[in-house]
Amino acid sequence: MDSFVSKIRSLDAYPKINEDFYSRTLSGGVITLASSIIMTLLFISELRLYLHAATETKLVVDTSRGETLRINFDITFPAIPCSILSVDAMDISGEQHLDIRHDIIKKRIDVLGNVIETRKEGIGSPTIDRPLQRHGGRLEHNETYCGSCYGAEGSDDHCCNTCEDVREAYRKKGWALTNPDEIDQCKREGFLEKIKEEEGEGCNMYGFLEVNKVAGNFHFAPGKSFQQSNVHVHDLLTFQKDSYNISHKINRLTYGEYFPGVVNPLDGVKWTQETPHGMYQYFIKVVPTVYTDVSGHTIQTNQFSVTEHFKGADFGRFQSIPGVFFFYDLSPIKVTFTEQHASFLHFLTNVCAIVGGVFTVSGILDSFIYHGQKAIKKKMELGKFS
Numbered sequence: 001m002d003s004f005v006s007k008i009r010s011l012d013a014y015p016k017i018n019e020d021f022y023s024r025t026l027s028g029g030v031i032t033l034a035s036s037i038i039m040t041l042l043f044i045s046e047l048r049l050y051l052h053a054a055t056e057t058k059l060v061v062d063t064s065r066g067e068t069l070r071i072n073f074d075i076t077f078p079a080i081p082c083s084i085l086s087v088d089a090m091d092i093s094g095e096q097h098l099d100i101r102h103d104i105i106k107k108r109i110d111v112l113g114n115v116i117e118t119r120k121e122g123i124g125s126p127t128i129d130r131p132l133q134r135h136g137g138r139l140e141h142n143e144t145y146c147g148s149c150y151g152a153e154g155s156d157d158h159c160c161n162t163c164e165d166v167r168e169a170y171r172k173k174g175w176a177l178t179n180p181d182e183i184d185q186c187k188r189e190g191f192l193e194k195i196k197e198e199e200g201e202g203c204n205m206y207g208f209l210e211v212n213k214v215a216g217n218f219h220f221a222p223g224k225s226f227q228q229s230n231v232h233v234h235d236l237l238t239f240q241k242d243s244y245n246i247s248h249k250i251n252r253l254t255y256g257e258y259f260p261g262v263v264n265p266l267d268g269v270k271w272t273q274e275t276p277h278g279m280y281q282y283f284i285k286v287v288p289t290v291y292t293d294v295s296g297h298t299i300q301t302n303q304f305s306v307t308e309h310f311k312g313a314d315f316g317r318f319q320s321i322p323g324v325f326f327f328y329d330l331s332p333i334k335v336t337f338t339e340q341h342a343s344f345l346h347f348l349t350n351v352c353a354i355v356g357g358v359f360t361v362s363g364i365l366d367s368f369i370y371h372g373q374k375a376i377k378k379k380m381e382l383g384k385f386s
Helices: 002-010 026-052 163-172 186-190 191-197 344-385
Strands: 054-061 068-077 085-091 102-111 114-119 202-212 216-222 224-228 232-237 246-253 269-271 278-292 296-310 322-330 333-340
Touching: 026 054, 026 344, 068 216, 068 322, 085 202, 085 224, 085 232, 114 232, 163 224, 186 191, 202 216, 246 278, 246 296, 246 322
Parallel strands: 278 322, 278 333
Antiparallel strands: 054 333, 068 202, 068 246, 085 216, 102 114, 102 202, 216 322, 224 232, 246 269, 278 296
């Protein structure tokens, strides 16, 4: 048995030094204390890295098809009333959404930015008080109202019962409504009076658009839009104004959901118009993005970059629609962010590397100081007795 134990003892790769040969020094104690503090701090730092997820970034080709793009916006126009401001969206596939109202809220604001009224519709509903019928007479007792569309009827039984109905019928025909006071419905509803009441007000418009995931644009501009000879135009004659101030502040603009670390470059951007007429344009490059958190939850969203351009008018005449336009295009490259924890084995390896590295460096430093002190002391003793 003793011989077996002796053989095992002979395999010891870590031979021990007899305690009689130990020499404890002040410098060794200081170095040991300092190295212990350093190891503790490095261990805490490594533990934090282990507990917090790291984000891995990859670039892949975007092969998604048939998806939609959600655009969230919150924009304030301090000098354009809500009653004349509209939003349109169109894309290269030919799809158009004109004068969008669903999922959009308008807030009337005064010159100080205080909210006057929050509403979804621009003008409001009419009050029917013996209005002019389609056949020219007034509404009689028990007679169903059917207002004239003033030549813009789409069919024989088409009725325009409100000023908005007449404007919509004109829009579909590609006509401009030059004088609302000549339209019974508009006159009865006080269309121009309501616009004049909002003179000097601003508008905060917020909500979202759901569009095809292809290149396109959406824009905010005064007047009702329509197509005329395949050209997108806005009916500005209705409001009887010479110029429009399109100064604006973008409180928020995102393409998709928020995810941790995203930076939306247009949030908080403000622009003030200094010329009478013009169009402000944002050219946006949308980058599809997939964010997966440490629990495996995936967010399909987008990032974007942007450049800006102001297009003015020559000789005081409109060369383009006054408004704020957002032209967007999609990148064929998708960015993926994946959160993940480091493995415990990786953490353990790093801890061992920290302990071993600090211990080794401390040992070298301690040996250098100890032998240096010993050599100096020996030289001093030789000099004393010589």
